[in-house]
Amino acid sequence: MSLTPRIDGDRLLGRLDAFARIGATPAGGVNRQAFSVEDRRARRLLAELALERGFTVFQDGIANLFIRREGTDATLPPFLIGSHLDSQPTGGRFDGALGTLSAFEVLEALEDARAETRMPVEVVAWANEEGSRFAPGVMGSMAFTGADTAAWKSIVGADGALLAAELEATITALPEAALRPTGMPISGYVELHIEQGPSLEKEQLPIGVVTAVQGTRWLEVSIQGTSGHAGTTDLAYRRDPMVAAIAAIHRLQTTIMPLDSSARLTVGRIAARPGSINAIPQSVAFTVDIRHPRAEQLNVIEAEVRQVCAAEAEAQHCTAVIKRSFDMPGAAFSPDMVNTVEEAARSLQLQYKQMISGAFHDALFLARVAPAAMIFVPCRDGLSHNEAEYVEPGDAVIGAHVLLRTAIMAASPR
C-alpha cells in the first residue's frame, strides 16, 4: 500500500545545510570546484545517503553520479532528475546543490511513500557543470549526450592540475558506485534550479517554468582608427574609433533588446588603446554577448551587429574587425514536458510564469536527446555565482514539491 509522496521540507533544508558545509567559505558561500577534494566529499556524502536508503549508485566515465530507484516496467529507460554539485570558486550554496538535493528528496519521498513509478527514476549529479576549474563547463552532460571528449584528456586546470588525473582520482574515490558506460537512453529529464536572475523575485512568483535555454554567442569587435592629439585634431580630420564604437553600441543597445523581449545583448568589456586621457584612441575593442532561444534569430542579431559595426566604423573612416569567439546553440524544451511541469505547479495552486533561461544548464544538452524541462525558483536579488546567493527556505521547498509532482507524472505516463 502506498501513501501520497510528500516532500519533507526540514530534511531537504538540513541536507542543503550539510552540503553547504563541504567547501564552505568564510563569507557563507562554497568553493567546491569540479573534481576537487571538496567535490569528491560531496559526491561521497550523496552516495552514502543513497546507499543507506537502499538505492543503487552508479557513475560513468566523466564522473556523472546516478542514484537509481527502480520502476515497475523494466523495459523503460529511466526518468532523470537532478543538477550538479560542483560550484564556482566563490559560489553560492544553491546553484546546482538545490536541484541535486531536491531530486534526492524526491527519490526519498517516493521511497517514504512506497510509491511506484512505471519508469525507473534516477537522480543525477552532473560532473563539472561550472567549468571554473576545468573549462569548458557542462562537461558531464555534454559527454552523456555524445560529445567528443577525446580532446579533454589534455585539459589543464586553472590550478595547473591535469583533468585526466583529477577525474580518475574522483572516480576511484567512490568505489561504491559501479561504473557504467557514459550515455544511455533516458525517458526524460527535469532540472530544478535557482533562476540566477531577478524576475521571479521582482514579480513575486514562486515558480518559473522554463520553455527554452537561450543560445549564446560572443563577438569580439575591434575598431581601428588613427590616434591623434585631443586638442590639435579638428573634427574633420579625426578617424576616431571611439566615436565609431560608441555609435555602433548605441544603435545596438537601442534596438536589439527593446524590439525583441527574447533577445539579450550585453557589452561587458570595452577598452581603448593607448588609453590616454588627451589622445584620440588608436583602437577601441569591445565584446558583445548576444543570446536568443532561436538559432535563426541569433543569426539575424549577429548579422546586425556586424553590419552596424562596419557601417559606423566606415562613417568615421575607421575599420572594424569582428570575430566570433564563442557559439553555444540554444534549445527549446519539449512542449509535453513543459506542460507536465505547468500541470504540477497548477496542482499545487502555485502561480508561475513561462520563461527562457538565459544561462546554460545541463538541461540544454539533455534536451537534445530526450524530452526535458526546467523548474526555476527565485533567488534573492537575482544573485548567483556569488557567496551571497540566497534562496528563501520556503521557495526551495516549493521547488522540490513541483519537482516531485512533475517526476510522479512524467515517470508514470498514462
Place this chain on the structure above:
Amino acid sequence: MSLTPRIDGDRLLGRLDAFARIGATPAGGVNRQAFSVEDRRARRLLAELALERGFTVFQDGIANLFIRREGTDATLPPFLIGSHLDSQPTGGRFDGALGTLSAFEVLEALEDARAETRMPVEVVAWANEEGSRFAPGVMGSMAFTGADTAAWKSIVGADGALLAAELEATITALPEAALRPTGMPISGYVELHIEQGPSLEKEQLPIGVVTAVQGTRWLEVSIQGTSGHAGTTDLAYRRDPMVAAIAAIHRLQTTIMPLDSSARLTVGRIAARPGSINAIPQSVAFTVDIRHPRAEQLNVIEAEVRQVCAAEAEAQHCTAVIKRSFDMPGAAFSPDMVNTVEEAARSLQLQYKQMISGAFHDALFLARVAPAAMIFVPCRDGLSHNEAEYVEPGDAVIGAHVLLRTAIMAASPR
C-alpha cells in the same frame, strides 16, 4: 649701413641637425628631457653659438635660457622669441627645437645684416616645457610669468631624481650665462612651433597664425549600476552602466564638436568593471577631454557633460559621479600681435589661416603678461610627441622667415 635681414636656410637646417644629435634615439627621434645631461648639452651648445656671435647669455632661477641682442632704445623691455629645447622621452626633432633655433637664426640674421631694432630682441629657451620627466610641464614660462614655485622644490622625477638638485646642476653647468631674476617686463613674445595636428598639411597651407590657445579640462566620469548575468537579466531589470555611458558619450559626441568648430571633446579612456564578457558591468568609467579657447564656453561644455551623464545614468537607474581632474585655462592672443604675424606672412606672399592651438605652449602663459602670438608650420601627418615627427625643410625655413619679419616689425614699432 644695414642690409635687409635674411634667413640662412642652410644654417638653420644644419643647426636643427646638430641639435637633433643631442639625445638622438635609434629611431630618429630625440630623448632630451628637462634638466637631463642631454638637456644641459643642448643649452651649452646654444649658449656657445650665442657667445661666438657676441650676444649676451643669461639664465634665471628655473633655468630659462636667454640670448640678448641689444636694441636702440635702452628704455624698452625686450621683445622675446623662442620656444624650448627639452623633449619627450621618445620625442621628435622639431617640437620646441624648431622654434628655439629659428629664433636664434632670426637673431643671427639681424646680426648678419647689422639691422637695428628699437627694442632689444631676446631668444628664449623655456625650461621644462614637456613635463615628462618632472611634472608639471611649462615650468619655465609659468615661473617667468609669476607662478608660485615654492611647491616645486620637492618634486621627484619619473626617474627618481629630485627636481631641485637637477635644476641646480643644470644652472651651474652653464657658468657663462649670468643669473638674473626670474621674470621681468617684456614687450611681447612670438613663438614658432610645429602644428602638432594635421590641418595645415591637409589644407596645404605653409603657415598657421595662432589666435588663441585652447583651455583644457579633464573630466573623469564613473557610472555605477548593478552587475548581472548577461543571459538571465531581462531588459526591464537591468541597471546597466554601459548603456548609460554609451548613451551619454553618444549624445556628447554628436553635439559638442559638430555644433562648435572651436570645441574639442575626446573620450580617450574607457573601462568596465568587472569586465566580464558575459556580465552586465557593475560600473563604467571614462574620461572626457574638453577644450575651448573661451573659458565661459568651457564652463558651458562641462555643464553639458555633467547634465548629460547624470540624465543618462538616471534613465538607466544608475548613478554618475563626475570629477574634474585637470583645468588649464586658455588664452586669446593679442589681436595686434596676431595682425603683425599676418602682415609678416602677407609680406612674404604666403598663404595662411588663423587657427587655435589645441595644445598648451609656453606662449599660453606669456599671453597673460604681454602681447603674444604663435606661428605654426605643418608637420607630417600631424604627428608629434613621436620619434617619426617630421617637418619639410622648406616649411621650417618658411616659418623662420615669418618669425624674422614679425620680430623686425614688432621690435621696431612705428
